[in-house]
Amino acid sequence: MNNYYFKKILSLLATLLVISFLVFSAFEIIPGDPALSRLGTNATPERIAALRAEMGLDKPFLFRYFLWVVECVKGNFGTSYSYNVPVMSMIGEKLPITITLTLLSMSMTMIISVPLGIALAKYAHRTFDKVGFIANQTIMSVPAFFLGILFTYIFGLVLHWFKPGGYISYKQSIPGFIGFLIVPAIAIAIPKCAMSIKLLRAAVLQEADKDYVRTAYSRGNSTMQVMYRHVLKNALIPLVTFWGMAVADVIAGSIVIEQVFNIPGLGRVLLTSISNRDYPVVEAVILLIAVVVVLMDLVTDILYRRIDPRVRRNEKG
Amino acid sequence: MKKVRIFLTGLLMTMAVALGGCTGDKTAETPVSSAENADGSGYSATGQITIGIAQDLDDGLDPHKVDAAGTREILFNVYEGLVKYDVNGNLVPAVASDYAISTDGLTYTFTLREGVLFHDGNAVTPDDVIYSLSRCADTSNGEALKPALTNISFLQANDEGKVVIKLNEPDPDFLSYMTTAIIPAWNTDPETNVVGTGPYKFVSHTPQESVVLEAFDEYWGEKAHIKNVTLKVIANPDSIVMEMMGGSVDMFCRVTDEQAKELATGDFNIETGTMNLVQALYLNNSYEPFQDERVRQAICYAIDPDEVMAYVSGGEGTEIATAVFPAFGRYYDASLNDNYNKDVEKAKELLKEAGYENSLEFSITVPSNYQPHVATAEVLVEQLKAAGINASIELVDWDTWLSGTYSERNYQATVIGVDANPLTARALLERYRSDAGNNFMNYNNPDFDAKLDAAFATYDDEEQTKLFKECLSILSETAASAYIQDLPCFVAVRKNVAGYKFYPLYAQDFASLYFTDAQ
Numbered sequence: 001m002n003n004y005y006f007k008k009i010l011s012l013l014a015t016l017l018v019i020s021f022l023v024f025s026a027f028e029i030i031p032g033d034p035a036l037s038r039l040g041t042n043a044t045p046e047r048i049a050a051l052r053a054e055m056g057l058d059k060p061f062l063f064r065y066f067l068w069v070v071e072c073v074k075g076n077f078g079t080s081y082s083y084n085v086p087v088m089s090m091i092g093e094k095l096p097i098t099i100t101l102t103l104l105s106m107s108m109t110m111i112i113s114v115p116l117g118i119a120l121a122k123y124a125h126r127t128f129d130k131v132g133f134i135a136n137q138t139i140m141s142v143p144a145f146f147l148g149i150l151f152t153y154i155f156g157l158v159l160h161w162f163k164p165g166g167y168i169s170y171k172q173s174i175p176g177f178i179g180f181l182i183v184p185a186i187a188i189a190i191p192k193c194a195m196s197i198k199l200l201r202a203a204v205l206q207e208a209d210k211d212y213v214r215t216a217y218s219r220g221n222s223t224m225q226v227m228y229r230h231v232l233k234n235a236l237i238p239l240v241t242f243w244g245m246a247v248a249d250v251i252a253g254s255i256v257i258e259q260v261f262n263i264p265g266l267g268r269v270l271l272t273s274i275s276n277r278d279y280p281v282v283e284a285v286i287l288l289i290a291v292v293v294v295l296m297d298l299v300t301d302i303l304y305r306r307i308d309p310r311v312r313r314n315e316k317g
Numbered sequence: 318m319k320k321v322r323i324f325l326t327g328l329l330m331t332m333a334v335a336l337g338g339c340t341g342d343k344t345a346e347t348p349v350s351s352a353e354n355a356d357g358s359g360y361s362a363t364g365q366i367t368i369g370i371a372q373d374l375d376d377g378l379d380p381h382k383v384d385a386a387g388t389r390e391i392l393f394n395v396y397e398g399l400v401k402y403d404v405n406g407n408l409v410p411a412v413a414s415d416y417a418i419s420t421d422g423l424t425y426t427f428t429l430r431e432g433v434l435f436h437d438g439n440a441v442t443p444d445d446v447i448y449s450l451s452r453c454a455d456t457s458n459g460e461a462l463k464p465a466l467t468n469i470s471f472l473q474a475n476d477e478g479k480v481v482i483k484l485n486e487p488d489p490d491f492l493s494y495m496t497t498a499i500i501p502a503w504n505t506d507p508e509t510n511v512v513g514t515g516p517y518k519f520v521s522h523t524p525q526e527s528v529v530l531e532a533f534d535e536y537w538g539e540k541a542h543i544k545n546v547t548l549k550v551i552a553n554p555d556s557i558v559m560e561m562m563g564g565s566v567d568m569f570c571r572v573t574d575e576q577a578k579e580l581a582t583g584d585f586n587i588e589t590g591t592m593n594l595v596q597a598l599y600l601n602n603s604y605e606p607f608q609d610e611r612v613r614q615a616i617c618y619a620i621d622p623d624e625v626m627a628y629v630s631g632g633e634g635t636e637i638a639t640a641v642f643p644a645f646g647r648y649y650d651a652s653l654n655d656n657y658n659k660d661v662e663k664a665k666e667l668l669k670e671a672g673y674e675n676s677l678e679f680s681i682t683v684p685s686n687y688q689p690h691v692a693t694a695e696v697l698v699e700q701l702k703a704a705g706i707n708a709s710i711e712l713v714d715w716d717t718w719l720s721g722t723y724s725e726r727n728y729q730a731t732v733i734g735v736d737a738n739p740l741t742a743r744a745l746l747e748r749y750r751s752d753a754g755n756n757f758m759n760y761n762n763p764d765f766d767a768k769l770d771a772a773f774a775t776y777d778d779e780e781q782t783k784l785f786k787e788c789l790s791i792l793s794e795t796a797a798s799a800y801i802q803d804l805p806c807f808v809a810v811r812k813n814v815a816g817y818k819f820y821p822l823y824a825q826d827f828a829s830l831y832f833t834d835a836q
Contacts, residue, residue: 031720032719045754046459047459050460082375083524152559153559163565164556164559165551165556165560165565165566166563261556262551262560264525268552271552272373275714275716276716
C-alpha cells in the first residue's frame, strides 16, 4: 500500500517536471517577449534590455528553467510580470471561483445522473428509455459553451432570471456569488449528466443479469432496494472513472465557460497570461491543472478500492 | 466578411501604435447641474456606474511607467501633471495654476495652485513636484523613465514657492512633458500606493476582474458627478452586447459598428468621435518592390479609403493622405487627400514602368485582435487585385506583431493605426526619420530628414508649422505608406448617463459623466 502511494507521488512529480519543461520550451519557441509585451511600441532597445534583465530573461534558457524549478521547490512561484503581484496570491484569489464552479457542476451531475441512469435501466427498452436515450444522445453532443450562450440569451435577456455578466465577487456576497455561478454550472453539468446517464444505464444493465442480483431479489428485496444497495455499487465503477476525468475537464475547460459568462476565474488568468507572455503565471496555472488531473486519478483509484474490494485483493495477490 | 471574434483585446496594450483615445467636435452639453453642486457647497457625488474595459490595467499602476493606452486613459482620472490636456488637446494648467516661459525658451517657472490636495489629504508642495519630475529624469537605472526630461539642468523651488525648471537646450514640446503625473514625495512605490490629485481616487484593482474608483470630494477643480466608478474587464468581446443589454455594464468605449447598431436599438446612446490615429497600409520600404517609389504610389492609386470606410465602419471615418489625423488642425491638410484618388489605370501604368506589371506580390501582416484593421486589410486585398497586385493577409497575435513586425521589422506590409503620444508633431513625424528607432516602415528619404531637422531647429512657430506641413506633404508625395483614414470611435452610453467627452488623446474623462432623469 505504501509502495503504491510512493509510486503515485513519484509519477506525479515526474509529470509536473515534464509539463513545466514543455511549457517553458513552448514560450521559448513562440514569438513574443514579455518585456516587449509590457513596453509596447514605446520600447527602445535600452528599455527592453533593462526590463529583460530585471525579469531575468537575459539568462540562458536551461539556467532559467533550473532556477525556476529550485524556487518552486521552495514554494516560490515568482511574481507576475504583468501585475507585479506574487503568482500564488493571484491564483489563490481565483481558485475559489473555479473550485466553486467545479463543485457546483459536479454535484449537479451526480445528483441528477444517478437516479435518471437507474430509472432508464429499470425501464430498459420501453418507451421511457427510448425517449430518454434519444434526448440523452442529443444533449451529449451539445458543447457546454453553446449551452452557455443559449442560457444567457434565454434566461438572461428574455426571461431576466439572471443578469448576464453580473458576476458578483465572493468577497462581496457569497450567496450572490453562488447564485451567479449556478447558470454556468448547469451549462457545464448538462452534457456531463448525459454522459453519466449513458454510462450508468449500460453498467446497471450489465450487472442486472448477474447471480447476486437474482439472490438479492429472492431474499425479498424490492427493485429499488436491489438497485441502490447492490447494483449501484458495482455499476458505479465506470462512472467514478468518468467523474474523475470530468473534474479535470471542468477545470481545464473553465477557460471557455468563463469567457462565455465573463467570470474572472483561473481560465481567464491563463488565457490573458498567455497573450501577455506572463510565463510565471502560465506555468503555475498549468501545473495546477496537471496536479488536479493526477490527483483525480489518485482519488479515483482510492474510490475503486472502497467500492470494490476485489481491486484491493488483486493488488495483494 | 469574416467575423473577427477578439475585438480590441490586445489593442489597448500599445502606445505609439494604437487605437483609441477618442475625440470629436461632438461634446455633450454641460451638466444640468444638480442642486448641490450649482453653488459648490454641500457638494457630493452620487450613484454608481459600471464601465466595461476590453483590456485590464496589466502594465501596472505606476503613472511614470505605464505605457499601455488603455491604462493611461484610465489613470487620466487619478493623476494630473502641472499641466494637462483639455478636450481640445490644448495644455491647460492643472496642479500648477500658472506658468511662465522665458523668451529664450530655457526657463520654465510654475506657480503651484492653492489648495490642490493629494488623495491622502496632504497638500501638494514644491517638494512633491520636484520628486516626481526628478524620478522621471533619473538615469541611474540606465534610461530615464521619461527621456525627454533628461534635458532638465536645474530643478528647484524658488523663495516664493514656485518651481523653476531650466533646460539644457530649448524644446518646443517641453510643456507637453509637464503632463507627467505629480505624486507625493513620500511615495517610493507608486505601483502599490496609487495616490494622485485627480478627480477620482483609486480604491482597488483585482487583476482580470475590476478596477474601482471613487470620486475625490476635495478635488480642486470641477468635481466628479458620479461617486463610484467600477471598471469591469470584459475579456470576451462577444459578451459586450449581452452584458450591456442585460444591465451589468452601463458604458463601453470603442464598440464596433455592428455592436453600436445593436446597442442603439436598446437602452443606449451611441456617441461618435474619432480614434485619433493614422491608419494606413504601412509598407516596409526596405522590401524590394517597395524600394521603388512608383510601386508605392501605384498602391496608393489602387486603394480607395471611402470604400474601406463604407465596408468597415458604415461610412464613418475621415480620409487621410499623410501621417497626421484631423485633430491636429494646424497640420492637417485635407487637400492632400486628392493626391491619390482611386485610379486603377494609373496604378497599372506605374507598376508597368517599375517592371511589376501583374507580378507584384506581398503579404499584409495584421494583428488579429483588432477587427477594423483585419476588415480593412480584407477590402484592400480586393482593391489591389483589381490593379493586378496579389496581396495576401497574414493574421498574427498582438505579441507576434509587436516583436516580428514592429520591433524586428520583418514584414512586407501591415495595417495598423499609429497615434501621437505626446500630442505633438514630433511624435508623429520623427518616426519617419531614416535613423529613428521606431521607423518600422524603414522610410529613408534624406530630403525629409533635412526638412524635419530644419523644423526642429527653428523656434519660430509659424515657420515650424510650415516646415512640418512640408514634411507631411513629402510623405504623401513619396507614398511613404498607403494612408487610409482616422477610424471612427463609437462609445455606447446608457441613456440615463450623459456628459461623455471625446479627447484628442487617450483619456476617458469619467468626471464629466452625470446622470440625467431621462431613462
